[in-house]
Amino acid sequence: MSVTNSTASRRKFVRGGMALGGGLLALPSLPATTPAGDAAANETLRTIHSLRSIHGDFSTKPVSDADLKTVLEASVRAANASNTQSYAIVVSRDPDKIQKLTGYRAGCLLLYCSDYTRMIDTANHLGYEYHADNMEAFITSSTNTILAAQTAVIAARSLSIDSLLTNGIHRGDVERIWTILDLPQKSCFPLIALLLGYPNSEPAHKRGRLKSTGIVHYERYQRLRKNELDEIVRQYDDKTLQICTIDDWEKRGHKHFLDWFYKEWARAGAKATTSEGQMLRRLKKSGYVDAQNA
Amino acid sequence: MSVTNSTASRRKFVRGGMALGGGLLALPSLPATTPAGDAAANETLRTIHSLRSIHGDFSTKPVSDADLKTVLEASVRAANASNTQSYAIVVSRDPDKIQKLTGYRAGCLLLYCSDYTRMIDTANHLGYEYHADNMEAFITSSTNTILAAQTAVIAARSLSIDSLLTNGIHRGDVERIWTILDLPQKSCFPLIALLLGYPNSEPAHKRGRLKSTGIVHYERYQRLRKNELDEIVRQYDDKTLQICTIDDWEKRGHKHFLDWFYKEWARAGAKATTSEGQMLRRLKKSGYVDAQNA
Numbered sequence: 001m002s003v004t005n006s007t008a009s010r011r012k013f014v015r016g017g018m019a020l021g022g023g024l025l026a027l028p029s030l031p032a033t034t035p036a037g038d039a040a041a042n043e044t045l046r047t048i049h050s051l052r053s054i055h056g057d058f059s060t061k062p063v064s065d066a067d068l069k070t071v072l073e074a075s076v077r078a079a080n081a082s083n084t085q086s087y088a089i090v091v092s093r094d095p096d097k098i099q100k101l102t103g104y105r106a107g108c109l110l111l112y113c114s115d116y117t118r119m120i121d122t123a124n125h126l127g128y129e130y131h132a133d134n135m136e137a138f139i140t141s142s143t144n145t146i147l148a149a150q151t152a153v154i155a156a157r158s159l160s161i162d163s164l165l166t167n168g169i170h171r172g173d174v175e176r177i178w179t180i181l182d183l184p185q186k187s188c189f190p191l192i193a194l195l196l197g198y199p200n201s202e203p204a205h206k207r208g209r210l211k212s213t214g215i216v217h218y219e220r221y222q223r224l225r226k227n228e229l230d231e232i233v234r235q236y237d238d239k240t241l242q243i244c245t246i247d248d249w250e251k252r253g254h255k256h257f258l259d260w261f262y263k264e265w266a267r268a269g270a271k272a273t274t275s276e277g278q279m280l281r282r283l284k285k286s287g288y289v290d291a292q293n294a
Numbered sequence: 295m296s297v298t299n300s301t302a303s304r305r306k307f308v309r310g311g312m313a314l315g316g317g318l319l320a321l322p323s324l325p326a327t328t329p330a331g332d333a334a335a336n337e338t339l340r341t342i343h344s345l346r347s348i349h350g351d352f353s354t355k356p357v358s359d360a361d362l363k364t365v366l367e368a369s370v371r372a373a374n375a376s377n378t379q380s381y382a383i384v385v386s387r388d389p390d391k392i393q394k395l396t397g398y399r400a401g402c403l404l405l406y407c408s409d410y411t412r413m414i415d416t417a418n419h420l421g422y423e424y425h426a427d428n429m430e431a432f433i434t435s436s437t438n439t440i441l442a443a444q445t446a447v448i449a450a451r452s453l454s455i456d457s458l459l460t461n462g463i464h465r466g467d468v469e470r471i472w473t474i475l476d477l478p479q480k481s482c483f484p485l486i487a488l489l490l491g492y493p494n495s496e497p498a499h500k501r502g503r504l505k506s507t508g509i510v511h512y513e514r515y516q517r518l519r520k521n522e523l524d525e526i527v528r529q530y531d532d533k534t535l536q537i538c539t540i541d542d543w544e545k546r547g548h549k550h551f552l553d554w555f556y557k558e559w560a561r562a563g564a565k566a567t568t569s570e571g572q573m574l575r576r577l578k579k580s581g582y583v584d585a586q587n588a
Contacts, residue, residue, distance in 0.1 A: 041364065041453075042337065042452050042453070043336065043337035043338055043452075044337055044338045044341040044448060044449065044451075044452035045364065045368055045449055045452055045453075047338040048368045048371050048445055048448065048449055049368070049371055051371055051372070051373065053373050070335065070339065072505070072510055073505060074339055074342045074343065076503040076504070076505055076509060077342050077343055077345055077503065078345070078444060078447075079345065079347050079447070079457075079458075079459045081461060082539060082559065082560075083501055083503070083537060083538075083539050085503060085504055085509060087509070088509065088510075088511055088515065089509060089510050089511070090511045090512075090513075090514070090515060091510060091511065091512050091513070092512075092513055093513075094513065097513075117515075117517070118508040118509070118518060118526065121517065121518055121523060122508075122518075122523055122526050122527065122552060123552075123556050123564075125520070125523040125524075125527070126527065126550070126552055126553065126556065128556040128557065128564060129564050129565075129566075130556060130560060130563050130564055131563055131564065131565060131566045131567065132563065133566060133567045134567040134571050134573065134574065135571065135573040135574040135577060136464065136571060136572075136573040137563070139436070139461075139464070139485065139573060140461060140464075142433070142436055142437075142440070143436075143440050143459075143461065143485060143486050146436070146437050146440035146441055146444070147440055147443070147444045147447075147459070149441070150372060150440070150441045150444035150445055151342055151444055151448070153372075153373070153441075154338060154342065154445070154448055155338065155339055155342055157338075158336050158337075158338030158339055159335075159336070159339075163373075164373075165373045165437075165441070167375060167433075167434060167437065170430065170433070170434075180514075181511075181513075181514050181515055182514040182515045182516075183515050184515060184517070188515070191433065191437060192437050207377055209370040209371065209377070209379060210370070210379055211366070211367055211370055214412040214416075215370060215379060215381070215382065215383060215412070216366055216382075216383050216385060217382055217383070217384045217385065217475075218384075218385050218386075219384075219385070219386055219387075219388065219391075219475075220384070220474075220475050220476040221382065221384060221411075221475055221476045221477050221478060221482070222476075223411070223415065223478070224412060224415055224416075226419070229415060229416055229419040230419075232412065232416050233416065233419070233420065243377060244377075245376060245377050256420070258416060258417075258420055259420065262417050262420065262422040262424060263422065265376065266376075266424060269424050269425055269426065269431070270417075270422060270423050270424055270425065271423075271425060272423075272425045272427060273425065273427045273428040273584045273585055274585055275584065275585050276584045276585055277428050277429065277430060277584050278430075279428065279429040279430040279433060279584075280428065280429040280583065280584045283429060289574065290567045290569065290570045290571050290573075290574045291567055291568055291569050291570055
């Protein structure tokens with residue numbers, strides 16, 4: 001099972017730096033087939049409910065240039081603050097390069113980066129200054145960027161092109177991304193990699209979701225009570241819901257899926273961060289942390 | 295014209311703190327009608343190409359509970375890292391509250407927050423610790439959050455419900471968001487407000503986009519050359535493309551739209567940030583900046 005294998009690979013990758021090439025688990029599988037259900041009242045909703053992630057098991061069938069163009073043109077239709085389009089989409093068709101960047105083998109990558117370089121260069125060209133050197137700029141551009149990325153995912157799926165959104169780019173030494181793709185050192189930050197392609201086989205799993213308590217809050221944020229926390233634990237354990245990301249936690253000696261999750265999967269998250277990590281360091285280097293460049 | 299009016303309002307709001315109620319410009323208008331074009335080969339693509347932002351001119355017609363449920367159930371179908379769903383969606387039906395939060399009047403708000411509270415509370419409930427106290431956690435959860443937000447936007451549009459994505463929440467004193475909605479002080483950060491509703495009238499403008507040079511890069515990042523920068527300036531000036539966010543920059547004494555943009559609209563961005571702003575301060579308070587809580 002890909003998730004089982006990829007757990008070890010991910011750990012190896014995280015700890016071993018550039019130990020790329022394993023089947024890294026990044027984002028979970030989504031429904032293998034269109035589940036429809038009451039909600040799927042139109043084609044767009046059916047497309048959304050048919051989204052699933054392909055964890056590297058892409059066939060060699062290429063995404064056509066025409067389809068890639070359609071996906072890119074749909075992607076930029078997402079709303080964005082003041083129409084600044086403060087993002088860059090770096091496309092690669094090179095499987096070796098894609099593997100070095102993401103840990104996955106695929107024939108088509110769209111790397112979505114928060115990016116103010118075009119705006120800064122255009123400002124300078126016209127004789128102005130423009131700075132994007134603070135957290136507000138980073139959050140605004142990140143939002144613009146991910147809105148565009150998800151639009152691409154849905155557009156691709158409507159063309160029967162599957163995808164994987166992976167933050168595998170952020171594992172190992174992130175500096176490789178700047179090196180491999182000549183990203184600007186400042187004002188540009190890669191956020192998520194979108195791999196596009198056709199699966200070798202239909203994914204075995206469809207992944208469920210928490211849908212209400214703990215996710216959706218009405219009028220004010222509601223902290224979960226004891227019985228609601230029990231219900232969350234129960235939902236993860238309910239294999240018919242498929243919210244869990246592995247099926248064999250009992251065999252591994254755990255009472256609940258979340259025991260496995262917190263004890264084994266999320267070990268890094270169990271410890272308080274006591275020093276500056278590479279993401280903050282890289283954000284500073286990119287100039288997105290206030291007053292780093294003053 | 296809404297953009298013109300809202301420029302002044304926005305400035306007032308930004309500078310005056312809680313001076314809410316003006317028609318704030320947040321995200322630009324998108325095509326008023328389905329433009330189709332060659333790319334729009336299926337209903338999902340037509341839905342995407344029909345996206346447009348309604349800048350507060352929503353009618354009193356409510357979004358039905360059934361449609362809201364459909365939108366929320368579609369929203370959570372977005373991919374997310376390790377199926378952690380590290381977000382919270384706070385729904386409000388209270389126009390006064392929505393105006394205080396976003397600066398816009400609307401009947402339905404979905405506030406998308408990066409949020410690890412449920413995961414942390416569930417961990418504690420089971421006797422574990424779980425921390426989300428670093429920039430990697432923030433970037434991962436922000437990505438999860440915005441992927442879900444854009445899925446909601448597209449799902450809503452497929453039901454003929456229009457929207458506005460606005461970062462108006464981040465203008466003025468952001469602490470009001472925590473106060474009004476009882477957001478957890480730690481591990482929760484509101485990223486974008488999604489207003490849903492039906493427009494009073496069809497928007498007059500459809501907003502264009504830069505689609506290729508400066509946005510899409512092949513195999514490596516390409517800094518723009520002088521002639522390409524000229525072309526960017528030209529595209530913003532081309533009113534048939536409607537990439538510009540105002541139409542009357544000549545009347546205002548500017549040669550190019552981007553002269554207006556850099557000189558008048560983006561004044562804050564023209565100055566280097568020399569001290570810590572409220573977003574970084576709030577991220578620290580929320581525990582998302584590494585080693586702030588060590």
